Amino acid sequence: MYCAVCRKYPKLADLTSPLYKGTGGNGKYRIETLKSHNGSATHQKCVNRSQIDQGNGDEPLPKLLKSAINNIINTAFYIANENFSFQ
Numbered sequence: 001m002y003c004a005v006c007r008k009y010p011k012l013a014d015l016t017s018p019l020y021k022g023t024g025g026n027g028k029y030r031i032e033t034l035k036s037h038n039g040s041a042t043h044q045k046c047v048n049r050s051q052i053d054q055g056n057g058d059e060p061l062p063k064l065l066k067s068a069i070n071n072i073i074n075t076a077f078y079i080a081n082e083n084f085s086f087q
């Protein structure tokens with residue numbers, strides 16, 4: 001048993017983690033080990049990266065683009081609504 005998300009991003013993952021290495025034997029882990037891995041910073045980085053790759057993450061650039069587009073639309077609506085475009 002191993003963590004597929006961490007193995008997908010070896011540059012972000014903790015390479016010494018037992019869940020990164022996996023087990024060759026019976027694959028049994030204590031629940032505390034799984035919870036600890038799930039809460040670890042390196043695993044969360046891998047999960048965030050995975051979500052970004054799947055299009056579910058919050059990327060800084062799209063947030064800025066959404067804000068900029070929202071401002072442009074609001075300005076265009078205000079100009080059209082106040083009939084400033086014909087003055």
Ligand SMILES: [Zn+2]
Binds near residue numbers: 046
């Ligand atoms: Zn992991």
